[in-house]
Amino acid sequence: MKCRVCREKAVIDLPRHNASFCPACFDSYLMDQVWKAIDEFEMFGKNDRILVAVSGGKDSLALWDILNRLGYRTTGFHLDLGIGGYSGESLEKTRAFALRYGLTLHVESLVQEVGASVANIAELTNRPPCSACGVSKRHLFNRAAQKLECQVVATGHNLDDEASRLLGNILHWQDGYLEKQNPALPDEGGLVRKVKPLNRLTEKEMAAYAFLKGINYVVHECPMSVNAKQLFYKKIMNQVEQESPGTKQAFYFGFLDRRSRFYPEKAEEAPAYLCRECQTPSYTEVCTFCRIRLKVARSEQNQDTTA
Ligand code: SF4
Known part of the structure; x- marks a missing residue:
């Protein structure tokens, strides 16, 4: 298996591109994809x-x-x-x-x-x-x-x-x-x-x-x-x-x-609220993250009082 670019020994085969690459040419290919x-x-x-x-x-x-x-x-x-x-x-x-x-x-x-x-x-x-x-x-x-x-x-x-x-x-x-x-x-x-x-x-x-x-x-x-x-x-x-x-x-x-x-x-559409707990822009009065946080806190309080 030879590198498509330099004809050196290839280490990776990419069937989707019908191509194989040596380490150096694979690195160039990958960097190029990220840059693109x-x-x-x-x-x-x-x-x-x-x-x-x-x-x-x-x-x-x-x-x-x-x-x-x-x-x-x-x-x-x-x-x-x-x-x-x-x-x-x-x-x-x-x-x-x-x-x-x-x-x-x-x-x-x-x-x-x-x-x-x-x-x-x-x-x-x-x-x-x-x-x-x-x-x-x-x-x-x-x-x-x-x-x-x-x-x-x-x-x-x-x-x-x-x-x-x-x-x-x-x-x-x-x-x-x-x-x-x-x-x-x-x-x-x-x-x-x-x-x-x-x-x-x-x-x-x-x-x-x-x-x-x-x-x-x-x-x-x-x-x-x-x-x-x-x-x-x-x-x-x-x-x-x-x-x-x-x-x-x-x-x-x-x-x-x-x-x-x-x-x-x-x-x-701009969020209508600032979350009343954390002040981040939110589509509801309390944002989803703070609703989760509050629910966890409440469950733990309930567990403490029933223990
Ligand atoms: Fe990913 Fe694990 Fe978080 Fe699920 S719980 S989104 S698998 S990191």
């Missing part, structure tokens, strides 16, 4: 400070590495979700990465912020764990970005994540989510800009990048993801891709090309 995503969706510029949401997994650590190599100004943000050994290892690997490259890392704990771990929040609020986690992350990433004077939050979602999410949204005709499925969401309604610079790269490509760069990341999936529908949709997309390489990207990029036809750009 940033440029096409005008995600950020060299003067912006970017809050990189780093979980300790391959995608977010690789993203942090790539953005630094491309010369962007970054601050890492890790949210400890309080998921036992998994969260312990995630924090440890994120800290080790920041130390290795001399990067600034800011850490917050969900247990300290809400008073419970993801699993406990889910139980006390009757929400699926990933829903409780998603609401908390959105709120705390946004708050951290404002606190740390970052103009944009970047996450490590890759092409597999986006294609499987799109499949789930289409299967259930989730118009509200489809409308917002865009790798760059503007800073509207009191929320800072949110971007996904890895949207052109697959999970396999990100794993290869992390391996070639010697990035030490958490390999296993979050234990809360066991019943997550997202994994099921990923499995389906992988089966389709196996049979017909290139389908995943055609599906996702095809949607982005047609998106404005179905969901024309419109200015987001």
Whole structure:
């Protein structure tokens, strides 16, 4: 197997591009894909400070590495979700990465912020764990970005994540989510800009990048993801891709090309309230995150009085 570019020995085969690459040419290809995503969706510029949401997994650590190599100004943000050994290892690997490259890392704990771990929040609020986690992350990433004077939050979602999410949204005709499925969401309604610079790269490509760069990341999936529908949709997309390489990207990029036809750009309606608890702009008197926080506090008080 020879590299498509330099004809040296290839180490990775990408059937979706009908191409193989040696380590050096794969690195150029990957950096170019990230740069294209940033440029096409005008995600950020060299003067912006970017809050990189780093979980300790391959995608977010690789993203942090790539953005630094491309010369962007970054601050890492890790949210400890309080998921036992998994969260312990995630924090440890994120800290080790920041130390290795001399990067600034800011850490917050969900247990300290809400008073419970993801699993406990889910139980006390009757929400699926990933829903409780998603609401908390959105709120705390946004708050951290404002606190740390970052103009944009970047996450490590890759092409597999986006294609499987799109499949789930289409299967259930989730118009509200489809409308917002865009790798760059503007800073509207009191929320800072949110971007996904890895949207052109697959999970396999990100794993290869992390391996070639010697990035030490958490390999296993979050234990809360066991019943997550997202994994099921990923499995389906992988089966389709196996049979017909290139389908995943055609599906996702095809949607982005047609998106404005179905969901024309419109200015987001400004939130009518400032949350009466945390003062962030909200569509309800108390924002979703604070409603979760208050419900957890009330449940704990009830448990104390009945004990
Ligand atoms: Fe959060 Fe669910 Fe992802 Fe775990 S799998 S990190 S609970 S969204």
